[in-house]
Amino acid sequence: MNGLALGTSGFLGARFSSGADLARAADENPLTIAVLGATGRTGRFVVEDLLARGHSVRGISRSAGQQPPRDGATWISADVRKPETLRPALEDVDALVYAVGVTYTRVEVGALYDVYHTGVADTAAVARQAGVKRFVLLSSAGRLLDGEFPERLRPSMDAKAKGEAALRASGIHYTISRTPGLSDRPGGEYGILLLQMDPIPPGGPYMVCREDSASVLAECAVGENAINKTFTVINVVTPEVGAWREALPYLQQDPT
Numbered sequence: 001m002n003g004l005a006l007g008t009s010g011f012l013g014a015r016f017s018s019g020a021d022l023a024r025a026a027d028e029n030p031l032t033i034a035v036l037g038a039t040g041r042t043g044r045f046v047v048e049d050l051l052a053r054g055h056s057v058r059g060i061s062r063s064a065g066q067q068p069p070r071d072g073a074t075w076i077s078a079d080v081r082k083p084e085t086l087r088p089a090l091e092d093v094d095a096l097v098y099a100v101g102v103t104y105t106r107v108e109v110g111a112l113y114d115v116y117h118t119g120v121a122d123t124a125a126v127a128r129q130a131g132v133k134r135f136v137l138l139s140s141a142g143r144l145l146d147g148e149f150p151e152r153l154r155p156s157m158d159a160k161a162k163g164e165a166a167l168r169a170s171g172i173h174y175t176i177s178r179t180p181g182l183s184d185r186p187g188g189e190y191g192i193l194l195l196q197m198d199p200i201p202p203g204g205p206y207m208v209c210r211e212d213s214a215s216v217l218a219e220c221a222v223g224e225n226a227i228n229k230t231f232t233v234i235n236v237v238t239p240e241v242g243a244w245r246e247a248l249p250y251l252q253q254d255p256t
């Protein structure tokens, strides 16, 4: 994959300049978006972003059913390792965000493949049957210049690469949004660069904060600018922090 899309001052003037604009845009076409991993550190920001924009959220994870009621959100417990639990959760959903994760140091290798490979493949199959129109996958960047993954990350990255391939082959419209290291800094402080290079160039370590990563995931779920595109999201210093939205239509679609 080659090409480079800059979500910085190369694309001046974000189309949606304020939270009010975003909410108005959603009012015109409110959607129901399923967020898998909604109780996680990234997923919860995806939920907040979507609700703030006036969309309905179906919050899904193994423990989601224990969440307190909230306007605009329905919480459903389901397990991506058990596709039969996903079918009722994905009924009448327009698009989904898959922000499911397990900590690679705390689980057996098989659990990584359950969540990042077969979990993605099974969710895509169920979503397609249920008529879900878009599948937005939170994945990881981290390939070294020689094309390999760092040794300690190899099982999880291999599982994610297989999950990405399964999603591309599933036939559902998809977006793959890769992140390098995730941080818990507040979102909106820095710009966002959308890179279509794998591996990404030397000069890191690169980071993106979870809140900014979540904004990108939410945007890709509600719009059609990122269909069948794969990119890496990193934070950069720029005065135009929201200009990345302008970059999405310019990214190249994956070869079929």
Ligand SMILES: NC(=O)c1ccc[n+]([C@@H]2O[C@H](COP(=O)([O-])OP(=O)(O)OC[C@H]3O[C@@H](n4cnc5c(N)ncnc54)[C@H](OP(=O)(O)O)[C@@H]3O)[C@@H](O)[C@H]2O)c1
Pocket (backbone or CB within 6 Å): 036, 037, 038, 039, 040, 041, 042, 043, 060, 061, 062, 063, 064, 078, 079, 080, 081, 099, 100, 101, 102, 103, 115, 138, 139, 140, 141, 179, 180, 181, 182, 183, 210
């Ligand atoms: N940490 C990093 O620096 C980094 C870097 C790049 C990419 N990432 C990736 O970013 C993603 C999200 O990371 P995060 O830190 O936001 O994750 P997190 O806080 O650990 O949240 C994970 C979410 O997944 C849910 N989940 C786990 N297993 C599940 C299952 N079998 N079925 C349904 N839901 C399940 C969890 O809820 P329940 O436990 O209730 O099910 C939780 O909502 C992961 O893919 C991670 O690998 C992380």
